[in-house]
Amino acid sequence: MAYLNIDINVSKDTKLMLKEVEKFSMEVMRPAGIALDRLSDPADVIQKGSVLWDVFKGFREMDLHLLQIPKSLGGMAGDLDPMAAILMTEQLGYADAGLTISMGVSSLPFNAAAMFPSPVMQKLARDFCEDKTGSLIxxxxxxxxxxxxxxxxxxxxxxxxxxxxxxxxxxxxxxxxxxxxxxxxxxxxxxxxxxxxxxxxxxxxxxxxxxxxxxxxxxxxxxxxxxxxxxxxxxxxxxxxxxxxxxxxxxxxxPDFLKATAGRGLANVNGGMGIVFAGLAKAAYDEAYRYARKRVQGGVRLFEHKNIKLKLMQMFTQVEAARANARRMAMYNLANPMSPSVVHAVAAKCLSTETATNVASDAMQIFGGYGLAKEYPIEKMFRDARASMIEDGVNEALAIKATEFM
Ligand SMILES: Cc1cc2nc3c(=O)[nH]c(=O)nc-3n(C[C@H](O)[C@H](O)[C@H](O)COP(=O)(O)OP(=O)(O)OC[C@H]3O[C@@H](n4cnc5c(N)ncnc54)[C@H](O)[C@@H]3O)c2cc1C
Structure with a gap:
């Protein structure tokens, strides 16, 4: 059974765009992420000639860095169907969450600069839009x-x-x-x-x-x-x-202005995390499902065992809950950029990162010993997911902060 995507009203253009992103993410990002993960010295990740730079270049060539910058500065904000932005972001997280964060963070100062009218800030945003090589990070x-x-x-x-x-x-x-x-x-x-x-x-x-x-x-x-x-x-x-x-x-x-607008920043970053890690949760589920369909124990495929069926269904339910929640939050926040819901964004960050961690852990259990082996992607997905519960704010601290916006 293929994973049925039940998003409706996805336009033809969005489907085409998503296909391109899927190709880039699975043919360039996923293998690059695996190769970079295996380097024992993190200094090698950023060496000249590293596949990291292919990812940066590909991301920029596809104009994925333009999504939050206004058209007047060379960006594409407002051009894109919000659902397209959500589905593409989820797909990038599906392929490699750490690289997706690297790409996302690389845009942050420039996206922010676009919001300020001074010539120096506007130029920064414009220069970033023109960068197709990844020279501005x-x-x-x-x-x-x-x-x-x-x-x-x-x-x-x-x-x-x-x-x-x-x-x-x-x-x-x-x-x-x-x-x-x-x-x-x-x-x-x-x-x-x-x-x-x-x-x-x-x-x-x-x-x-x-x-x-x-x-x-x-x-x-x-x-x-x-x-x-x-x-x-x-x-x-x-x-x-x-x-x-x-x-x-x-x-x-x-500082008073920064405090008054802090909610927007929190909503933006947490909302993005919510979508990316819903993508990683789905990736871990897909691996477990495929493995359970293949591996034979007790004379039948793992999928035939009732405990595995139940576990997979539980994982599927959690993944769909995280994906649906992240989509609903993002649709609202993209439609209300000046007054987004911080509470929903933090809830999505916490739900998606916790789901990704739990589902990757369950997937590891379904893989048995092979779940721990580098030969399969599960142990990396588990490590990537676990980091996300601390990333961009420990989930507990974010949750306490979010209550100020209730
Ligand atoms: C993958 C990853 C990417 C990151 N990227 C960035 C980045 O781009 N930019 C950046 O600036 N930072 C980044 N961070 C840092 C991240 O934001 C911090 O790690 C996070 O905010 C927690 O801070 P800490 O690690 O110092 O933990 P601490 O603040 O020391 O917290 C330790 C524990 O104590 C608890 N705790 C702390 N204070 C309180 C309190 N007042 N009351 C109750 N409990 C408390 C916390 O919940 C936590 O469980 C990243 C982290 C990770 C893991």
Whole structure:
């Protein structure tokens, strides 16, 4: 039995586009992700000639980086049927979640820049749209060695304030401190969306947001991080030592404005995670189903055993619940970009990441010993899924934060 997709009203154009994305994701991304995952030194993931760069190039050539930037700047926002954006994002997550996050994060500073009217921000967004090779790569620099969940839960407590601070002197901010080794694309990014403390006495409520090039004097990087899951996703620290950043790069110097609009950022990022990891959950289910149809034990295929049938049906139900929930949330939030539902986005992030982890774990059980073997993709899917429950905010901290928007 093939997996029946029950999305209705998907246009002909969307189906065609989805076919292209499926081809790229399964022929380029999936094998690249497996190859990069097996490299023992994370520095090799980003070497010249690495298949990582084929993924970046392919992604840009297909214009997948344009989806959130307005047409006036060279982007495609509003052009695409929202369902097309959802299905394509899910498919990328299906192929390789870590690489999908890398691609998504690489757009973040430029998508954000497009929202600000100043010439420097508009130019950044325009240059990004024109980049078909992957020469411009973004990151979102928020977590610090001493502040992880504090960014979700900190509030106005000075003890929980940012360690990376920016002090205005004339036309320049002097930036000092370190963003942690968990910054996705941290060692390869050319630009960062950087959260900095402007008023330490206000804790996290005193932060500003800068969108900066990372080739300025005083900015250095750490080593690529070695970790358990999403190994193709480059991560590493960014260190600021008296880095001088012109005030034109401080996109949001007013902490109250940043606080008032924080919900939009939370909804955007969590919503994306919800779709990507629903895709990974489906991928793990598909592997388990295929294996159960093939493997013979007790003289019959695994699928003939009642316990396996029940387990597969339970997994299928969980996957469909996560996919349906993510679609419903994304359709609403894409239609309401200025007032999205944060609660639904966080719920989707938590449900999809937990579903992906549980389904990948169940799939491993169905594979028996082979579930642990590198020969099959399940152990990688499990590791990739497990990381997602911590990624972009620990699920528990996000859930507590989301209640502020209820
Ligand atoms: C794959 C991946 C990608 C990532 N990408 C990025 C990125 O691009 N940019 C970026 O800036 N960061 C990124 N991160 C970092 C991520 O956002 C942090 O790991 C996360 O916010 C948690 O912070 P922490 O690891 O310091 O854990 P901690 O905050 O130390 O939390 C440890 C535990 O304590 C609990 N806890 C913490 N504080 C409280 C509290 N006040 N009350 C109750 N319980 C609490 C948490 O729920 C958690 O279980 C990424 C992480 C991963 C795994």
């Amino acid at each position: 973004g990151c979102w620099a928020i977590t610090e060695p001493d502040h992880g969940s504090d960014w979700s839960l900190g509030g106005n407590k000075p003890k929980c304030g940012p360690s990376v601070t920016a002090v205005l002197k004339g036309d320049e901010y002097i930036v000092n401190g370190e963003k942690s080794e968990w910054i996705s694309n941290g060692t390869i990014a050319t630009h960062a969306m950087l959260h900095v403390g402007l008023y330490p006495e206000k804790g996290m409520d005193g932060q500003g947001l800068a969108i900066i090039p990372l080739d300025l004097p005083g900015i250095t990087r750490g080593k690529p991080l070695d970790k358990m899951g999403q190994r193709p996703l480059n991560q590493g620290s960014i260190i600021f030592q008296d880095a001088k950043i012109h005030k034109k790069y401080m996109a949001v110097p007013n």
